[in-house]
Amino acid sequence: MAYNLLKGKRGIISGALDKNSIAWKVAEKAHEEGATFVLTNAPIAMRMGEINKLAEKTNSQIIPADATSIDDLTNLFTKSQEILGGKIDFVLHSIGMSVNIRKKIPYVESNYDYFAKGIDVSAMSLHKMLAVAMKLDAINEWGSVVALTYMAAQRTFPFYTDMADIKAMLESIARSFGYHYGLAKKVRVNTVSQSPTKTTAGTGIKGFGDFFDYANAIAPLGNATAEDCANYCITLFSDLTKMVTMQNLFHDGGYSTTGVSNVVMESLGVKAEE
Numbered sequence: 001m002a003y004n005l006l007k008g009k010r011g012i013i014s015g016a017l018d019k020n021s022i023a024w025k026v027a028e029k030a031h032e033e034g035a036t037f038v039l040t041n042a043p044i045a046m047r048m049g050e051i052n053k054l055a056e057k058t059n060s061q062i063i064p065a066d067a068t069s070i071d072d073l074t075n076l077f078t079k080s081q082e083i084l085g086g087k088i089d090f091v092l093h094s095i096g097m098s099v100n101i102r103k104k105i106p107y108v109e110s111n112y113d114y115f116a117k118g119i120d121v122s123a124m125s126l127h128k129m130l131a132v133a134m135k136l137d138a139i140n141e142w143g144s145v146v147a148l149t150y151m152a153a154q155r156t157f158p159f160y161t162d163m164a165d166i167k168a169m170l171e172s173i174a175r176s177f178g179y180h181y182g183l184a185k186k187v188r189v190n191t192v193s194q195s196p197t198k199t200t201a202g203t204g205i206k207g208f209g210d211f212f213d214y215a216n217a218i219a220p221l222g223n224a225t226a227e228d229c230a231n232y233c234i235t236l237f238s239d240l241t242k243m244v245t246m247q248n249l250f251h252d253g254g255y256s257t258t259g260v261s262n263v264v265m266e267s268l269g270v271k272a273e274e
């Protein structure tokens with residue numbers, strides 16, 4: 001069911017790789033809610049061609065941009081305003097990549113060139129996006145920027161390796177830049193801390209399947225799906241959340257504040273008491 005929550009709003013949505021991507025679902029929902037937007041991804045991701053289907057389905061154009069390149073991001077924000085006919089109202093940062101995770105390198109043996117690459121792609125890219133947008137004055141007052149993160153920024157999940165530290169930096173950038181952008185232009189910046197989700201980035205993490213099931217057994221509502229996450233992002237892009245900024249918002253079915261669940265106790269052979 002659509003509510004026209006984004007009617008008349010213009011956006012930029014990064015990170016839609018295939019139909020499992022969280023960004024893919026956000027684009028579908030934003031379209032349903034009346035927004036117009038540009039899709040963007042790293043030039044290398046375009047070669048897979050999947051994003052064209054999404055562009056067709058949502059009547060959007062695609063602008064390739066490596067999120068670590070200031071030139072690419074400048075082109076992205078400049079061209080998006082031309083295509084959409086005005087300043088931007090919402091931006092989704094849905095970008096994550098760790099070479100250390102890809103190469104299955106244990107945290108204590110992290111390769112520092114890979115670590116630096118992960119920081120640039122997955123965290124500093126948010127700073128770069130915001131800095132470019134601010135310099136070009138490309139985002140409307142009360143505009144909303146959302147970046148996706150994971151709870152390993154607050155608590156230890158050993159298999160998440162360097163991405164835990166990188167997500168902590170991402171969340172910090174949302175707070176720090178959110179202050180400056182809020183003061184200067186009333187632009188809001190938040191992170192959404194999402195449940196484990198079966199996407200290319202998610203399933204690349206060692207032991208993802210077991211961890212997904214474990215989180216599902218802990219969270220009283222179960223894991224939030226990519227579609228649930230998309231719905232939440234839409235509310236954050238809408239005017240209904242206009243005073244929310246500089247927050248890390250957990251979207252995880254209650255996982256982050258549950259100590260122990262009956263399901264997990266019972267799986268250990270312990271009779272859980274009500």
Ligand SMILES: NC(=O)c1ccc[n+]([C@@H]2O[C@H](COP(=O)([O-])OP(=O)(O)OC[C@H]3O[C@@H](n4cnc5c(N)ncnc54)[C@H](O)[C@@H]3O)[C@@H](O)[C@H]2O)c1
Pocket residue numbers: 014015016017018020021022023041042045065066067068093094095096097121148149150193194195196197198199200201202203
């Ligand atoms: N899947 C999960 O379990 C989960 C949980 C919490 C948070 N997240 C976060 O959600 C976001 C989206 O990931 P996803 O799970 O939808 O996976 P995904 O693999 O579908 O999306 C990751 C995207 O990052 C893009 N990307 C990589 N390098 C880039 C670059 N240099 N420039 C521009 N784009 C680049 C990829 O092309 C891809 O589209 C990530 O930040 C991820 O960390 C995922």
